[in-house]
Amino acid sequence: MDAENEQSAAPAAETEQTAGTRGPISRRAVIGWAGAGVALGAASVGTVAAATRHSGEPAPVKFGVEIPFYGEHQSGIATPVQDRLHFAAFDVITKDREALVRVLKEWTKAGATMAGGREVGKGTGGGLPEAPPDDTGEALGLPASRLTLTIGFGPTLFEKDGVDRFGLKAKRPEALVDLPKFRGDNLDPARSGGDICVQACADDPVVAVHAIRNLARIGMGVVNVRWSQLGFGKTSSTTPDEQTPRNLMGFKDGTHNVAGTDKDAQVQHVWVAPGDGPEWMTGGSYLVARRIRMHIETWDRTPLADQEEIIGRTKGEGAPIGKQRERDAFDPKDLPENSHVRLAHPDSNKGATLLRRGFSFTDGTDGLGRLDAGLFFLAYQRDTRKAFIPVQQALAAHDVLHDEYTQHVGSAHFACPPGVRKPGEWWGQALFG
Secondary structure, eight states: OOHHHHHHHGGGGGTOOOTTOOOOOOHHHHHHHHHTTOOOOGGGHHHHHHHHHHHOSOOOOOTTSOOOSOSSSOTTSSSOOOSEEEEEEEEEOOOOHHHHHHHHHHHHHHHHHHHTTOOSTTTTTSSOTTSOOSSOOTTTTOOOTTOEEEEEEOHHHHOBTTBOTTSOGGGOOTTSOOOOOOTTOOOOGGGSOOSEEEEEEESSHHHHHHHHHHHHHHTTTTEEEEEEEEEEEESOOSOTTSOOOBOTTSOBOOTTOOOTTOHHHHHHHTSOOTTSSOGGGTTOEEEEEEEEEEOHHHHHTSOHHHHHHHHTBOSSSOOBTTOSSTTOOOOGGGSOTTOHHHHHSGGGTTTOOOEEOOEEEEEEEOSSSOEEEEEEEEEEESOGGGTHHHHHHHHHHHOHIIIIIEEEEEEEEEEEOOOOOSBTBOTTHHHHO
């Protein structure tokens, strides 16, 4: 499929439905009829879709459920955090640079289409009956659900085992370092690294899974999923007027996270500036992903006073110890010496600040009767060497949480380029161009 043709054709899908055709069905169009009183049960989807095809009318726009795909920066970084996550790291299994470029172009088209609540390509029924459909179909009937897709490139895409695989070695940013081993790390190689990552966030888990599934399908033969992680219950917020979410330990996390409305803080701490490194990263950001296992059975047997002293905040209100309200001003030196909040505070780390988009996870049990649960930590920053690494070194050295209650079991680092500004452009164009 041609990139530019697909980009321009996608919006027309909402208005070109005619009786008897097998054209793509807009997810927003289906929802529009549902809003007019048509029930949307699993058995009724076909009826609703047929009615939409006969209408010839564009579906009403569902404000607030679609986040623009195109822009100066990639969506899914500073945009308001959604409720669900499907994160996937891919290995590139081809040596053919052009094949990889074709996949990135196709991914970009599909990403823009899915972010708009539409089916990929010709949809579930628009192609040849003898061929697999262009869209896997499980999100048909669902709105865009604020889907965002964020792509990043890992160190091994630039060089792996001493091999410059795709002629990109000279373009590797100095800030895209191999993360050091931190004290207490117990990293699983099967949950670490990756040549390319895609972070899919949405308010509906089906929409997020549908996005990753279709990208994996499109990339078959060129990329393989190396590892993935589902997440729920955001543990941080980029929306300053929203209540700070809680993690599985029951504490509010990220009270002073960089706000999506604080452009000055984003310029200072999140976005790569001109001169920071290679030009292709200007306007982008560096992503650190860490799978943090929580020993929640041990935590749940810990007295409340000890929990609060370990964190540095009260459990009920989330106020700094010694204060009344969550957002009361405080001096981190007034908190317990090894408390998590004190050690992670910018004042304790020469101003280092991260933009966090973490999610909780539970992945069954570990075979010993304990939940495999914890925090999937996602942090964006202008330079990982000046942000995540020094903060994590301080936490690993002194934080009581790291000794008794948590363990980092997965880790990855990616360079996320700036946003795709308009149809026809594609993910990685400045890097591969």
